Structure formats: structure tokens, C-alpha cells
Amino acid sequence: MSNNDEQELDDLQSSDSNTNLNGSLHKAASETFTKDDANTEETIKSVEQGAWRWVIVSSCFFQNLLVDGTLCSFGTLYVYIIDKFEATSLQASYILSLQLCLQALFSPLASAMIINYGVRAVMMVGAGLMALGTLASGFVSDINLLYLTMGALTGIGMSMLSQTAAVTISFYFDKRRGLANGIATTGSGFGFFIFPPLATYLLEAFGLSGACVILAGIMLHGIVFGALVIPNSNDPRSRARAKGQRRLLSIASLVQLTHTQTFLLTITDQSSMYVANMRQYEEFFAAAQDKKCCEKFLHILKEIAKASFDMKLVKDGAFMLYLTGTVMRQLVGYIPGMFIVSRALHFGIRNEETGFLMSTFGVTNIVGRLLLGFLADLPMVKRRRCYLYGIMAISAGVVTSYNFGPLFYHQMLYCGFFGLFYGCTISMKCTVLTDIIGSEKICTGFGMIMFAAGFTVFLGPASAGWIFDKTSSYDVVFAICGSVLIASGLVVMPALCVMAKQKSPGYQKAKDDSLTIDTH
Template identity: 30%
Template sequence: MSTSGTSKHLQEAPDGGWGWLVVLSSFLSHIVVPGTLKSFGVFFPYMLQAFEEDAESTAWISSIQAALTMFGSVVAGALSNVFGCRAVVMAGGLVAAVGLLSSMFVTSLPVMYLTAGFITGLGFSFMYTPCITMVGRYFKKRRALANGLGLSGAGVGTFAFPPVFQLLIDHYGWRGSLFVVAGVALQGCIFGALLRPIYLIEDFENRKTVTSNDEKAPSRRRCFSLCRLLDLSLFRKPYFVVFILSNMLLIFGNFIPFVHLVAHARNVGTGAQEAAFLISVIGIGDGVSRIAYGWLSDLGLFPRLRGYTVCALGLALSVFFLPQARTYSTMVACCLAVGLFAGSCASQTAVFLAEFCGVGRLASAVGIAYGIQGFAMLFGPPIAGRLYDVTGNYTASFYVAGSVVMVCVLMLTSLEVHRTRTISQLTNVLPRTHGITENTESCDFEKDTDERTHDTCTNDDFIMHESSV
């Protein structure tokens, strides 16, 4: 498992062992972070009354919180490269708890933007992405299943937290409830401690390459150090760029229902409790599909990217049909479909990032990808709200959300077509040039173009399996 001079570096991910505790840490992280983000709207009417501001201004609290959770992922990824994922997650638990505790005493909305929005969101970002990164480092063959198990916590939190938050508010008021939520966020110090570092041979090889580059250009070492910290060279990978942009569009369409679905349901005559339960229905479908689809995709029964594209198409159609659902049963069916397709897509994000960028650069890749998602979470709900102000209903809002996800589908389809054609060409060339066996199905086409000096790849470049193509 190790090589001379790198006795602590494993050749590949162990696919088990302590990794299952890392999956547990990711599961708990997703209960706390996405569960709180998607359920924080329970506090909205009480904050609206307390601060005596308009709905649009008050809604920015949740938008800033969710956006900072994603934007901060870039910083979290960079810090994880320096201090390790364990320390970053534990620090995030402390920061989020401080933000929520300080929000108990806030009396003005702008300060609430800072405490409940900025500080809490930044803490959540530190708790969130490093857990996803560590699962990808501990698993290879069962990476999709492990990610699905970890990410399924989001469905559990989305299902359980809304009624729990309401119960707390009924007993302790919204300010007292924030004290309890802060205690939940503080548990990041506990599940963060489970993220035991793992050292792979790929880390050692990447470090040697970086050191060699620094020695060749010492005058640019400072610039290289900054780029290395954020790993901005990932933007030179076309597949990575296309994937994160398409993922941002998918999140744009997926996040709008969490903000406006309850209001839409009540507008068409649904009761308050029944309308709130629709969010829990999405959470049920989301949690189940993250596990089930993660396991299914690891079986290799279908090309992974094609399956992801089909799920994105299903999400787009489900959001499209939401405004047409006029009975409660059809609303439940649409919400269940939204949860199932959204959860299936979510279980594959870290898997594709690991395959496109490599496990050694996964922390930066996850940080950048989730940071880009912050734009969707920041601007998606206000845009949908503006459409409601203009039209007087949420029909246009859901149509726009579905259309944006459809653009994501078109981008993914183009990516799949290009990869399939490239692989087909290489499989015809490589056996004649290098004698590659039939077990070699695909190639890492994301090698930086300035590093490629040959027209064909070697055996070491073939890291993408047929199920991923």
C-alpha cells in the first residue's frame, strides 16, 4: 500500500475502515447545515414582525446565509489544504454558533444580516464542504455510494427541522430558539473530530510537482503560492468549468421551490400545515434518492454522466409542472419528484469533481464548485420574488426555474457528446500505439494542455471508467 520514502502515503483510497466514520461525519454535517438552511424560513414571519421591515428586506437574511455557505466553500477548500479538514470543520462549528448566539440580541435588520447571515453562513461553509472532500479521499470504488450516504443527511434535516423549529418557537420564542439552534451548530466540533487525515500517494506526487515548478521560477513563487492555495489552475480544465457552471444553473432552479413553494401552495388554497409539509416531502425524496442513486450508479449499469443528465432533465420537468398542480395530491407527487431527482444529482457532484480533477485536488475543486453555487442561492429567490411582484402569482417563477435547469441539461448533453466522441477516437488509436488492453475504457482528458507533449495518453492517464462516461 505504500512506497519507499512515502511510508505514510497510501497508493489509493481504502474504500472502508475509518472511512465509514467519515461518512457518518458527512451525514451529521448535512443534517445540520442544509437542514438548517432549508428550514430557516420558519423564523421568517417572526423576524418580519420583530424588525417591522418589508418582506423583501427580511428575506435577505436567509439568502445571505445560504449564499455565504456556498461562497465560503472557496475559503474552506483553501484552508483545508493548509490546516486540514478536521480543524476547519471544528472551527466552523464555533463560528456558526457565535453567529446564531449573537443573533439572539440583535435589534436591527442590518446587524442581523451580519450575524445570522454572514457569520453563520461562513461557519456553515467551514462545516460543509470539508466533509464532502474527506469522503472523496477515503473512497474510490464505492465513492458514489459513500457520498450518497453522507449527503442523505440533508433530506433528514429538511424533513425533521421545520416542525422542531416551530415547536421551539412556540415554547421559547424565536430568540430563545436560536440558542438551541446554536447548540446544534456547535456539534460541528464533535463530528469534525471524526475527520482523521489520510495521506495518499497522489498528494506526495502533486507536492513534488509544485516544488519543482517553484524551483524553476523562484521570482514568481509568491504568485504560485496563492494560486496553489486556491488552486485556480482548475479553471484550465474545460470539463470542470462546464460542469460547475451547469451545476450552478441546476442549483438556481432547485433552490427556488424551498423559498416560494409554501407561499404558492397557500395561494392556491392549501392550508398552512399542509403547505409546510410539502418541504418535508421534498426532503424525504431527497434523502432516499441520495442513498439509492449513489448505490445504483456504482453498479456500472449505465454511464454515470448520462444518468446525471437524465436526473437533471427530470428535475427541470418536475419544477415546470409544479404550477400546474392544483390538488394537494398532485403537489405532493411533484414535490416528491423534485426531491428524488435533486437528491440523485446531489449525490454525484463530488464524484464528478474527483474524476475531473483528481482526489489530490478535490478540496479546492469542491470549494470552487460550491462557491459558484452561492450566486444561484443569492440571486435566485429574489428574482423569483420579483416575478411574483410583477405577475401576482408564482407561475412565472417556477417556469423560469425549470427553464434554467433545462439550460443545464443542454450543457451536460454537450459535455457527454464531446466526451463520448473523444473516447471513441482514443480507443481506436491507443491499442495500435501503446497496446492498451480491453480493460482500458477511458482517459483523463483533463490534463493541462501545456503539460501534454504527446498526442496520446499513457496507461497512468486512464482513470475514468466506462460507468463514468
């Protein structure tokens, strides 16, 4: 046998050996993946049916606590930022404006990220961005860099956390979704209560830099809580891995669920809207599967934008009144919280006591949300919820315009009343909007309102800072803020008359429900 023949024989034997080896490896890998898939399906089934769902509720609770606690404690940080950077009120207020603006405007992008990468990944990244922005804020020496760290990074992280915390519950609960949402969103109230005094203590003990480092460490726990969210069969990322089966996610439902964190009791059942909108987006998801990652991402954003605007609603008089009133309320709603601490220090109240002012606001805010959540479903109130919403907004404006006095208990009274009335308006905004446009268009209506509010929440705190720099008067700032709140309530109240004239679907449903209850 020649050398060439021997070489060919060796090559064939080597090829057969490699083929056998590859076949063995392929078989082993197939068995491994099959086993992993079975384990994954068992894990998903246990999560969907077991007690782990309530661990996921605790995760959403903590994320809401982080987001709203951070926003509520900005009034305390605001004073130290001005002192450390020798900034004007206008310059310092830009930070809160950026946080609020990005939290609203980044929501559609966060929705697209949830669809592409799943709830767990977006939640963990959001907590990481919040922690990174806050940590970096402790080491910057220029307020312009603070806009990037505490403003932009933290604001984007807030948007991702608030988005996932609102949406996650709907993936894991059906029968007890209202209870789960109620528990999760109480994290906002606890954030109002815990963070302001905690921030006050940290700032006094460690200064602005040390406080930012410790707060960033607390925010990092959001990554741990995010990791507890085990994907289930309803999670967008898990559906992508299903064997030839894909349950479709309604973007409009996702946009609507983004805002469920703003009230403690879920008044309406989103499951009917989920089913109703499912067919509307079936073709969209089918088309998205054939696209590349970047193209798919942009395609999702385009569809979210399309789902968030309806020209017919622009021609709806009642809806436009409600949109105008809501935008006005959002314009000034965060301004009192920004100035409460600095005004208290101006009155000579001790620094260690100022944190309890915002805690008082947080407690009465919870009471207001719960109280109106109950009252709004009473038969005698159902058809007049627009009036009740307007009265609460006007009441919040009146107490804001009135100077209760310079003493600590005077400021406690103001924070208590303002938290109560403002919390009532927040708890009713979803219900009133449903009365105006009906549940079928609630998703699109919310998208339009939040898009408009995204710009106004940027202008509000910045304008208040500019006014204070020009006047050096807290009374002027609070009087203007209160006047806008009163005007917002007055604008919304006539919507009830327009609804009755237009025979709005939500109004007719509330009327029929109340008549049905009365006959019994």
C-alpha cells in the first residue's frame, strides 16, 4: 500500500471518528437541552401556580419604593445641592425636571425593551442605572455633570423600574391581580414615608457625597429583587422560546399598565382589554419575528407610538378637557415637594424635623388614595366622579395657596392636607378617564396624556426655580402652584356635561351600573 493510500485511510478513519464523536456530543447536548427545557417548564409552572408569585409582588413593592422614595426625597437633597454647588434654584430644579421628564418620555422605549428582553432583565438594568447615577453623583464637582448622573441616568432607571413594576403583576396573576397590584403599589407610600427622613439623616451624618454612596447601595438591592422575577409563560421573553407557540402581548395594554402604579387599588380589570387588543397586534408581532434585532426594536417602538395616539380623541371635547386639566396638574404637582424642606428651614424649623414633613405627606397620600378608591365606586358617586376629581384638585390648590404659618405643626398640617387631596386626584385619574372615553380607548388615551405630561413635568420645577430666583419668596411660588391646581380642577369639572351630551361610553356604563344597583 502506498503512502498516499495509507494517508487517505487515516483521513477516513479520523473522519469517521470525528463523526461518531460529533454525533455523541450532539446526542448528549440534545439530551441536556431537553432536560433543561423540561426543568424550565416545571419551574415556570411552579412559579405560575405557586407561592413564588408573592415573592415577585414583594419585588415590585421594593421597586416602587425605590422610585417614589427617590422622587420624594429630592426636596431634602435640593437644599444640599444648592449649598455644595453654589447653584441657583433654577439650576438645582433642572435635576428633578430631568428625572420626571425622562421617566415619562422613556416609557415607550422601556416597553419595547420589556418585549425584547423580558421583565427581569429590564428591571435589573433599571435598578443598576439608578444606583450608578446616584453613586456617580456623589463624586461630581460640577452641577452640569449632576444633570447627567442624578438627572438623566437616574431618571431613565426610574422609568424602567416603574414600567416593569407595573407590568409584571399582570404576567403572574389573574384571579388576584387587584390585590397583588394593591400590595405592590403600596411601596410608593412606604417610599414617601421612609426615604425623606432617611435622606435627612444620611445628609447630616455623611454629607451629600456619603449620602449618595449609601443611597446607591440601597438601590443596588433592586438588582437582587429583580433577579427574583423568574420568567413565566406570559413573559414576553419566555414566549419567544416557546415551541412554535407564541402568546401575543398587547402593546396598548402594556402602555396602560405602565400607569397602574399611580393608584393603590386597581379599579378596572385590564384582562378584558388585554384580550380585546390581542387580535389588533397579532399581525404586528408576526411581522416582527422575521426582522433583525435592531429592526425589530424600532418596529416595536413605531407600533407603540401608533398605539399611543388617536386623532378621534383629539376631537373628543370631554377628553381634551381632561387632558388639559391633567397636564396642568402635572405641571405643578411636584413643585410643593421640592420646596417643602427649604421653606421649613427658611421658617427656622430644625433640619432633623424636616424629613418628617415629607413622611406626613406620604402617609396622608396613602389614605387619600385608599379613601377615594372606595368612594369612587359608590352608586351616588359613580356618575359624578368628574366633579369629585375636580373638587379634590381644587382643594389641593387651596391648601397650597394658603400659608398655614411658620411653626412645625403648621407645616405638618399643610403636608397632611396636601398629601390627602393630591393623593385623591391620583387615585381617580384612571377611573375618570375610563368614564370619559371607555375602557376600549383607555390605553391610547393614557399614552397621549403621558406624552404631553412628559414635557410639562420638565417645565414645572424649572419654572418654579426661576420664579423663586426672581422673587426670593416661597409664598409667590406656592400661590402660583395652588392657582394652577385650582384651575386644573375647574377645567376638568365641565367634562361631565360634555360627556352627558356626547353620551360617552364610560359615562353610560357608570350610569347603567348605578341604576342597576339602585334597583336592588
